[in-house]
Amino acid sequence: MQFIEAIVLGLVQGLTEFLPISSSAHLRIVGEFLPSATDPGATFTAITQIGTELAVLLYFWKTIVRIITRWAQSLTGKVPRNDPDARLGWLIIVGTLPIGVLGFAFQSVIRDTFRNLWLVAIVLIVFGLLLGAADRWGARRREMEQMTFPHGLGLGFAQALALVPGVSRSGATTTLGLALGYTRPAAAEYAFLLAVPAVFGSGFYELYQSFEEPGGPYGAGETAIATVVAFAVGLAVIAFLMQYIKKRSFLPFVVYRVVLGVVLIVLLSTGVLQAY
Numbered sequence: 001m002q003f004i005e006a007i008v009l010g011l012v013q014g015l016t017e018f019l020p021i022s023s024s025a026h027l028r029i030v031g032e033f034l035p036s037a038t039d040p041g042a043t044f045t046a047i048t049q050i051g052t053e054l055a056v057l058l059y060f061w062k063t064i065v066r067i068i069t070r071w072a073q074s075l076t077g078k079v080p081r082n083d084p085d086a087r088l089g090w091l092i093i094v095g096t097l098p099i100g101v102l103g104f105a106f107q108s109v110i111r112d113t114f115r116n117l118w119l120v121a122i123v124l125i126v127f128g129l130l131l132g133a134a135d136r137w138g139a140r141r142r143e144m145e146q147m148t149f150p151h152g153l154g155l156g157f158a159q160a161l162a163l164v165p166g167v168s169r170s171g172a173t174t175t176l177g178l179a180l181g182y183t184r185p186a187a188a189e190y191a192f193l194l195a196v197p198a199v200f201g202s203g204f205y206e207l208y209q210s211f212e213e214p215g216g217p218y219g220a221g222e223t224a225i226a227t228v229v230a231f232a233v234g235l236a237v238i239a240f241l242m243q244y245i246k247k248r249s250f251l252p253f254v255v256y257r258v259v260l261g262v263v264l265i266v267l268l269s270t271g272v273l274q275a276y
Contacts, residue, residue: 001035002218002222003225005035005222006218006223006225006229007226008034009030009034009044009048009226010051010225010226010228011230011233012026012027013026013045013049013051013052013226013233014229014230014236017052017170017234018052018234018238019170019241019253020131020168020170020175020250020253021124021171021253022162022166022168023049023052023168023169024045024165024166025124025168027040027044027045028120028165029117029120029260029264032273039115039217039276042111043209043210044218044223044226046199047210047223048223048227048230049230050199050200050207050227051226051227051229051234052199052230052231052234053195053196055230055232055238056195056238059235059238059239060189063189063193064196066085067085067089067092067193068089069085070085071088084145087147088147091147092194094149095156095194096197097156098153098159098160099159099162099163099198100198103202114164115165116275117268117275118265118275120164120166120264121166121261121264121268122261123164123165123167124257125258125261125262127161127168127171128255128256129258131174131175131253131254132251134179135175135251138178140181140184141183142183143182144182144190146182147182151180154176154180155173155176155177155191155194156194159173159198169199173187173190173191173194173195174191177190184246184250185242188241188242210223
C-alpha cells in the first residue's frame, strides 16, 4: 500500500511543482486522504523535488550549460563580466542566498509550524490573490536579459517564501517577476532556473539526513519511486506550462488556489481534517 501511496504522491509532486499552486501544500493535503492518513513530511517533499528539478535540467539543458559556461569564462576574462549569460549566472547565485540562509536557519519551524493546515489554507488564498493582481496589472515588458541585481535578490527572497507550504516556489517568484514588469515566460523561466540550486541543495541535504536519522512515513524505496514518477510527470508539465503562458494568463491557477484554500478552511472548521 505504501508503494501505491508513493506513486500517487509522486504524481502530485510532478503535476504541481511547476504550476503556481504549491506542490508542498498538495503533498501535505493529499497525504491526509491516503489510507495512511499522514503528512508525508518535509524530508519526503524535499527529496521528491529532486526528481522535478532533474526535469528542469533536461528541459533547459542547453540554457543551463550556456549560463554555466559563460559564467565560468567571465571569471577568467574570456567573456565580459556584463555578458548576459554570465550576469544571469551571478543573478542565480545571488538569488539563491536568501533561501539557503533562511532554510538552514529555520529548519525546525519548516518541519513543524509551517505545516499547519490552517496556515496552508490562508497562504493559498493570499498568494493566489497576489498572483492574480500581479498578472493583471504587471507591465509585462521586461525580458530576462534586462534583470538587475536588486531584482534578482528580491526574487530570491520571494523564492524563500516557498519554505511555507502553500506559497509555491514558482508562484511566489513569478508573482514578483510579473509585479516588476517582466513577461510571463521570462518570470516563469527565471523561477525555474533559480530553483535548481536551491532544490538540489535542500533535496540532497535531506537525503543525507535521512541516512543519518531515518524518519517519516515512507522508506527509501517508496521515496525513490515517488521521485522517479515526479521527474516524468514534471517534464511534461514544464513543456505544457511554457507553451500555455505565452498566450494565456494565470487566472485559472488563481481561481484554483482560492477555491482550494476555502475548501480546506471548511474541512478544518468541520473537523474533517486536523491542522497537524
